[in-house]
Amino acid sequence: MAVKLxxxxxxxxxxxxxxxxxxxxxxxxxxxxxNAASRNHKFGWEGEDAVDLAREQAAALIGASPKEIVWTSxxxxxxxxxxxxxxxxxxxxxxxRHGANGTTGGRGHIIxxxxxxxxxxxxxxxxxxxxxxxxxxxxPADGVITRSMIAAALREDTILVTVMWANNxxxxxxxIPEIGALCHERGVIFHTDATQWVGKMPTxxxxxxxxxxxxxxxxxxxxxxxxxxxxxRRNPRVRLEAIQDGGGHERGMRSGTLNVTGIVGFxxxxxxAMHSMESERERLLSLRRKLERELSSRLEVVQxxxxxxxxxxxxxxxxxxxxxxxxxxMGIKDIACSSGSACTSASxxxxxxxxxLGIGDELAHSSLRLSLGRWSTEEEVDYxxxxxxxxxxxxxxMSPLWDxxxxxxxVSKIQxxxx
Ligand SMILES: *Cc1c(COP(=O)(O)O)cnc(C)c1O
Numbered sequence: 001m002a003v004k005l006x007x008x009x010x011x012x013x014x015x016x017x018x019x020x021x022x023x024x025x026x027x028x029x030x031x032x033x034x035n036a037a038s039r040n041h042k043f044g045w046e047g048e049d050a051v052d053l054a055r056e057q058a059a060a061l062i063g064a065s066p067k068e069i070v071w072t073s074x075x076x077x078x079x080x081x082x083x084x085x086x087x088x089x090x091x092x093x094x095x096x097r098h099g100a101n102g103t104t105g106g107r108g109h110i111i112x113x114x115x116x117x118x119x120x121x122x123x124x125x126x127x128x129x130x131x132x133x134x135x136x137x138x139x140p141a142d143g144v145i146t147r148s149m150i151a152a153a154l155r156e157d158t159i160l161v162t163v164m165w166a167n168n169x170x171x172x173x174x175x176i177p178e179i180g181a182l183c184h185e186r187g188v189i190f191h192t193d194a195t196q197w198v199g200k201m202p203t204x205x206x207x208x209x210x211x212x213x214x215x216x217x218x219x220x221x222x223x224x225x226x227x228x229x230x231x232x233r234r235n236p237r238v239r240l241e242a243i244q245d246g247g248g249h250e251r252g253m254r255s256g257t258l259n260v261t262g263i264v265g266f267x268x269x270x271x272x273a274m275h276s277m278e279s280e281r282e283r284l285l286s287l288r289r290k291l292e293r294e295l296s297s298r299l300e301v302v303q304x305x306x307x308x309x310x311x312x313x314x315x316x317x318x319x320x321x322x323x324x325x326x327x328x329x330m331g332i333k334d335i336a337c338s339s340g341s342a343c344t345s346a347s348x349x350x351x352x353x354x355x356x357l358g359i360g361d362e363l364a365h366s367s368l369r370l371s372l373g374r375w376s377t378e379e380e381v382d383y384x385x386x387x388x389x390x391x392x393x394x395x396x397x398m399s400p401l402w403d404x405x406x407x408x409x410x411v412s413k414i415q416x417x418x419x
Pocket of ligand 1: 012013073074075076077117119164166167168193194195196216217218219227
């Protein structure tokens, strides 16, 4: 079977919307277009019924009750609402910026990790400027955050712990149920950004002791611009200070007319994920293992980033020594994936996630994140392996450093002459 180019291996960035989700959405554009908050006519009731069904589908996927689901525009918003909403609600003292005593308020302690998504780190930094004390834990070299790391960071005044379930760059899985149990023992609110986990791996907010959980439709074959936040209603009942004021939708936590069409598609995507989770996980895992095995056996000086086994099935992050990252990307133009470099305003910065694991700038730049999805095929994996092997070998034939390495010289110990 011929492979259609370019091939898509960037499913951790976004996924194709499942045609079955699109089909479910279509009537809600032009026929059933009512506002779900219109209580006095059929159009409104149709919208509300559709949203109710989606709420059940989303809740079922994570073992929650429908009343515990708050619709948002995606994980960025869910994380903001969870983190700022909980911190401000459970703050120990009022916002010092509005009082007479300067800005150090001692408003409470928050724990997070340096390799979280920016949609967690930036809200935490915002809270820091509001007088909260934030600990940004440094991850270990394998990237896995354990219960004991959190236990060591907990303080008397800790009000919130936020740790992602699976890392979006390296795919590593943190000890979420264990951290959840610890937080519940200590009476601390626990939030997890589960964007790369939900829909791919079994999730049960009761069993896993989670108070707040963010996830996003477009990372699991639903449409873009819609997401959800799970907010625990009992044992304990978690309250949030709203960020957006308006009509009091979503029990006052998130005002704004609901994106009925998007929610219908998201709900359908949740239902589809429930049914295909087991088989899809097996399939993706075997494809990723093949990708990993072939690249590691056919190329020298290759390093898989993050823990060897504690990883979600769809993400492989791999570094190739002695190649330049930009040139590598140019050499595999028909393989859509992400690199270990992030474009900032002026330059290419090595990924802060890889750096936080202690990976050097050079190797971080020469890393690829290959992420598989529902429509990835074995032929595509084979094609990607051939393409990457060819590009890496080609770049190395032109690299003087690679020649030195092959002659047995430790390139890292060379004293370069500078002028
Ligand atoms: C994609 C992603 C986000 C952002 O989600 P949006 O729905 O695009 O706002 C947040 N966290 C993680 C881990 C992600 O992978």
